[in-house]
Amino acid sequence: MKKNLTINEIAKIANVSRGTVDRVVNKRGYVAEDKQRQIEKIIKENNFTPNTHARNLALSKSLKVAVILPEHTAGEYWEPIVKSTETAGKNYLPFGLKISYYFYNQNNVETFKAIEKKVFLEKYSAIISSQPQNPSIKSFLRKCTTKKIPFVLLGTNSTKYGALSNLGQDATQGGRLAGKLINYGQEFPAKYLIFNIYNEQNINPNVVSRIEGFKAYFKENKKIKTDLINLSINDEHLSAKIAEKLKSLTKNDGIFIPNSRAHIVAKLLPKEIKVRFLAFDLVNKNLQYLKEGVIDFLINQKPYEQGYRGVELLYRYLATFQEPQEVINIPAEVITIENLTFNEEINFTDKEKSST
Template identity: 60%
Template sequence: MSKTLTINDIAKIANVSRGTVDRVVNNRGYVSEEKRIKIQNIIDERNFIPNAHGRNLSLNKTSKIAILIPEHSVGDYWDPLIKGTVAATENYLHLGLKVDYFYFNLVDTLSFKNVEKDFFDNKYDALITSQPQNKQLKLFLAKCKKKKIPFVLVGSNDSKYGSLTNLGQDALQGGRLAGKLIHYGQSKSLNLKYVIFNIYNEQNINSNVVNRIQGFTCFFKEQKFFQPEIEIVEISINDPEISIKISNKIKELNDNDGIFIPNSKSHYIARFLDKNKSIRFLGYDLLNDNVKLLKEGIIDFLINQKPYEQGYQSIEIIYRYLATFQIPEVIVTIPAEIITKENLLIDINEKSIVL
């Protein structure tokens, strides 16, 4: 080859993640035998030589990374993401990596200010956090950018905040996928209605949700012979009549109609369903409550954002940038994973979904 082969190059050739190649090169962590042989053959054929300078550099300097995420409960979306960062950190500890966790309250401004002060006082080399949904986090990221502190955004496919890289699914395509799933196998002659429930928080607007809804509606606009009625119901989580509004809207649905929840609140909506009706139900995220409903057959499909993988890769990307100066791609798209009760099996460490 005309250029020095890198781990990124091997990953593209082998069609695997950079983390998988790294584990083979450094002989640590689990990799399936099939992938290990494939990667090793590429290494041998292309005479790949690991970046020894980068590894030596990392031994002489401790890289301090802060992970900043919202407060949450056990079984929430953030749990597997944290597990992913912990697993990656353990693999890089011997190379001088130190990771600290900070939690903030999404609606408590003072809580965030205290976290922000601790972050800057401790002079961290880099930051991993979520796509900003409120003013506080946006201003904080602007300060990081001004101070030239690199940061990675998880759950993001948007480069406008100046992050080193964005790890997440394409929300627009995710919405299109949801549209295809919800009417899969249904007759085009049926007069169907699909309701999208967007339960939102006024102080934390999720742009991913907006894009998923847009993708869902766009999918059906492009269908020549199948145009179901689509209604978008937007309700504030703080609305005192939220239960009445949801219940009344669901009562309007008939058999074969469908419900799409573009965020993790499927379990909140599902309790209003009439079990005597056959209504299609599709949502996002493998929260414990959502998984329970999936097993019971109340939810038909869940789209998994693979938070464990996002957490693991975010650590790898930041470490390589700090220690070996590898510049990552600005957007790293995590493929969507479709989960049904038939293929649901969480491994013993609750790391990921095993199909």
């Protein structure tokens, strides 16, 4: 009698993802016809039977997941994460997974304290959140660890917070990639202005690492200078300080923004000044300046993919006891006006279909 294969083993034989096999086994979601036939053949030949214990658990027990994110408006970085977790939640709802959302004011610690109290009171099975940027969230995550509540962090590949899994890009390598892109084909000598527009209450460690990676890329080339300009988002003279720095730019120079605030600088750049301009994140305001040719490159962190995969791996952990990787690296995607897509949700879905 043949051994009853696991879903992982079937995925390896068929050269597809585990999620693709899961969709065939549970008869949900899209799978290309040729791949579906191939997987069904493997299942039949090997007398595969699903893990009925895990399935019964999912169907009989409500798996409650809390998604905790900063407050935001349409078109900002967090919106794709909300959309993707909603989509994943609908897909897994028939299997007992329920998702609730909590949004906190990044500038008001008290709003997060209220959320923390409610989340613990509701006894969630697991939590999805973003990389902590202030002491309140870090304290909350430590309490989750103590209470043995598993959590997934998006936007980071650091393991220091004790998350079940961390989904994000290597920030230092992201900075090095930015350095290579901004300098590609440039004449020498050149100067690159790094505008770090930060929020004092929410210091993003990814931004710090990107700046380090960017500067490290140019460290051995003495002809190229990097000028780090740290400015508070709450500085009442912010625009004037940026405008003054922009006056020093020449055609061989460039601008690097290590977070999603490129639009703040882009709107102050005089039209007669054309320099290499690179930043992060496909927020609506950044995309507008990319379309207008002011910004040359945007590095996409793929927040939609992070959110969907976060829900997917939590379901597998809670319902089928599958341990996820501690770090899941999300490859960087470089966006230019030539390959710009306006719907990241469709873009990610299409990629999933092509991999099945």
